[in-house]
Amino acid sequence: MRKLFLIGIGSGHPEQLTLQAVRALQGLDVVFVLDKGELKQELSLVRKLICERYIERRDYRVIEVDDPVRDPAVPDYTTRVEAWHAQRASIFETLIARELQDDQSAGLLVWGDPALYDSTLRIVQAVQARGQISFEYTLIPGLGSIQALTASHRIALNRIGGSVLITTGRRLREQRDFERSDDVLVMLDGECSFKHVTGEWEIFWGAYLGSQHELLISGKLKDVTSEIERARSAARAQHGWIMDIYLLRKSGARTQATLDTPTPDR
Ligand SMILES: C[S@@+](CC[C@H](N)C(=O)[O-])C[C@H]1O[C@@H](n2cnc3c(N)ncnc32)[C@H](O)[C@@H]1O
Numbered sequence: 001m002r003k004l005f006l007i008g009i010g011s012g013h014p015e016q017l018t019l020q021a022v023r024a025l026q027g028l029d030v031v032f033v034l035d036k037g038e039l040k041q042e043l044s045l046v047r048k049l050i051c052e053r054y055i056e057r058r059d060y061r062v063i064e065v066d067d068p069v070r071d072p073a074v075p076d077y078t079t080r081v082e083a084w085h086a087q088r089a090s091i092f093e094t095l096i097a098r099e100l101q102d103d104q105s106a107g108l109l110v111w112g113d114p115a116l117y118d119s120t121l122r123i124v125q126a127v128q129a130r131g132q133i134s135f136e137y138t139l140i141p142g143l144g145s146i147q148a149l150t151a152s153h154r155i156a157l158n159r160i161g162g163s164v165l166i167t168t169g170r171r172l173r174e175q176r177d178f179e180r181s182d183d184v185l186v187m188l189d190g191e192c193s194f195k196h197v198t199g200e201w202e203i204f205w206g207a208y209l210g211s212q213h214e215l216l217i218s219g220k221l222k223d224v225t226s227e228i229e230r231a232r233s234a235a236r237a238q239h240g241w242i243m244d245i246y247l248l249r250k251s252g253a254r255t256q257a258t259l260d261t262p263t264p265d266r
Contacts, residue, residue: 002096002135003105006120008142011112013210014050016143024140025054029104032095034067034088042241046211047109063099065091077170085119089126097133113144117168117187145245146185148209152216155204157247159183164247169193182253187245192229194221200251203228207235207244221248 005024010016017025033047044064051062068087074080100106110120124137146166150157158164165181169189173196178184186193194203201221205228208214215235217228236242 002100002102002133004096004124004135004137005105005107005140006114006124006137007107007109007140008113008144009047009050009109009111010143011145011148011210012046012208012214013148014046014053016148016210017050017054018140018142021140021142022054024138025051025107026056027105028055028060028107029101030099030106031055031060031062032092032099032106032108033062033064034091034108042239043111050109061099063095065095081119085123085126088119089123089130092123093127093130093132096127096135100135110142112148113142114139115141116144116146116166145187145209145243149185149204149206149245149247152206152209152214153204153218153247155247157183157185159249159253162253172197178248182250184248185245186248189244189246192225192232194246194248195225195229197221197248202249202251203246204249205244205246207232207242208239209243209245213239215244220251 005028007021007024009021031047031051033044048062051060068084068091070080070084074083096106108120108124110118112118114121121139127133128135128137146157159182162183163181164183164185165178166185166187167178169186169191170193172178172184172186172189172193173191202219203221203224204218206214206216213235215231217224217231232242232244
């Protein structure tokens with residue numbers, strides 16, 4: 001049976017790989033790298049460096065494929081993403097059938113954790129549901145950018161006994177569902193959506209976390225909004241791409257201290 005490993009590789013630092021991920025890498029015959037074009041070449045490079053560093057056998061193959069781009073002519077966001085996923089599923093199906101013999105293993109190196117804002121798992125499941133080729137798959141967790149952000153800022157993600165909303169820049173701008181939350185973690189925000197947030201908040205912002213270009217800014221949201229916007233656009237111009245994430249923390253909110261320590265089940 002062909003085997004596919006979806007391996008979380010951490011969010012930019014090659015030492016964020018878990019021992020489980022390293023062990024899985026060492027057993028691979030083929031590594032599939034989906035290259036998202038010039039802007040993301042650096043991310044593909046990190047994946048290749050990880051292979052060189054951790055895969056001891058030298059006979060593994062790296063197969064690079066161009067990742068299809070989403071069609072901007074499709075106006076509805078969900079339809080656009082679904083069409084893109086279908087295209088990617090066809091590519092995966094062809095790759096597995098063409099590059100993997102019956103007893104071989106392939107790896108898909110997934111940025112951060114495969115379970116967080118990443119479509120690889122859904123696409124692999126879609127390929128399996130089509131029933132054209134048979135394979136098994138295993139998911140290996142990785143250190144996500146949320147952990148990279150909290151570690152770099154040396155903060156806890158949640159406040160004592162509190163909850164945290166994880167959302168996207170688009171939802172922050174359009175749904176405003178964050179307003180009932182005191183702690184809001186925002187990913188996939190290409191538009192500095194925090195500038196539309198009013199009230200008293202603190203922000204902990206990070207870009208290129210774990211890499212040599214890492215940028216960190218924190219402070220009262222209204223005091224640092226322009227600084228983050230400036231830093232973000234300068235870095236994007238310099239590197240040609242950017243990935244950033246931030247935690248918004250409502251000032252003065254309190255949560256129940258008594259909920260912090262769980263009582264063991266008896
Ligand atoms: C497609 S999602 C992938 C998330 C990934 N699976 C994870 O576990 O972090 C990409 C988003 O993750 C965040 N991100 C990933 N790596 C990052 C990094 N090194 N620095 C800052 N943000 C990062 C950004 O919000 C980016 O828009």
